[in-house]
Amino acid sequence: MTNMITxxxxxxxxxxxxxxxxxxxxxGTKRKRNERNYAEITSSVMxxxxxxxxxxxxxxxxxxxxxxxxxxxxxSLLTEALSKNHLQQEFLDHGxxxxxxxxxxxxxxxxLPNITIRTxxxxxxxxxxxxxxxxxxxxxxxxxxxxxxxxxxxxEEININRKLAEDLVNKWLRSLYNNKDTSSLRRSQITKQVKxxxxxxxxxxxxxxxxxxxGRSSFxxxxxx
Numbered sequence: 001m002t003n004m005i006t007x008x009x010x011x012x013x014x015x016x017x018x019x020x021x022x023x024x025x026x027x028g029t030k031r032k033r034n035e036r037n038y039a040e041i042t043s044s045v046m047x048x049x050x051x052x053x054x055x056x057x058x059x060x061x062x063x064x065x066x067x068x069x070x071x072x073x074x075x076s077l078l079t080e081a082l083s084k085n086h087l088q089q090e091f092l093d094h095g096x097x098x099x100x101x102x103x104x105x106x107x108x109x110x111x112l113p114n115i116t117i118r119t120x121x122x123x124x125x126x127x128x129x130x131x132x133x134x135x136x137x138x139x140x141x142x143x144x145x146x147x148x149x150x151x152x153x154x155x156e157e158i159n160i161n162r163k164l165a166e167d168l169v170n171k172w173l174r175s176l177y178n179n180k181d182t183s184s185l186r187r188s189q190i191t192k193q194v195k196x197x198x199x200x201x202x203x204x205x206x207x208x209x210x211x212x213x214x215g216r217s218s219f220x221x222x223x224x225x
Contacts, residue, residue: 045093060108092128112157122164126168126171145169
């Protein structure tokens with residue numbers, strides 16, 4: 001017998017996912033956080049993170065087929081989940097910055113993701129506290145600094161998002177320099193000390209152009225009949 005997923009099965013599966021999300025959002029409403037078992041909170045956060053990570057993988061396949069991506073469908077869920085300030089630390093502990101980087105980085109052909117996705121994620125990042133030492137290490141290791149710097153210099157990005165991205169870069173630099181005035185630092189000093197988190201300013205537009213050119217050529221070759 002062929003294994004077919006019926007509409008009823010799909011709706012049931014989506015309903016189960018929705019319940020997991022609802023359970024997570026109840027943490028700060030019906031019950032106080034300290035009344036919830038830590039393992040239960042962690043499990044709920046991991047379920048949501050798996051959902052966000054799965055969307056990235058699904059969209060990679062859909063993009064090759066030139067079909068609409070799913071990130072937009074999940075964007076409201078992402079925004080709602082991360083609007084819970086008391087849950088942000090839990091999400092950070094489970095690789096949030098890497099997930100956001102994957103959502104924000106250029107597509108396989110080098111073009112930028114949907115403008116709504118870019119705007120929402122930049123605003124989310126601006127509201128996340130990364131001042132603690134271990135968070136600074138996560139910032140460096142996630143690679144999200146590269147992507148945000150790319151947007152701050154991209155001629156294809158809208159002005160308001162470029163400003164958001166630039167403000168983020170400056171805030172992260174101040175954090176990495178322990179709130180020093182980074183404007184007084186020589187460019188060479190900044191480049192050397194935050195190289196692992198942020199790319200060289202002068203190569204941003206070249207990198208974006210290279211991504212577009214190579215990505216589109218590769219994309220056409222892979223989809224050529």
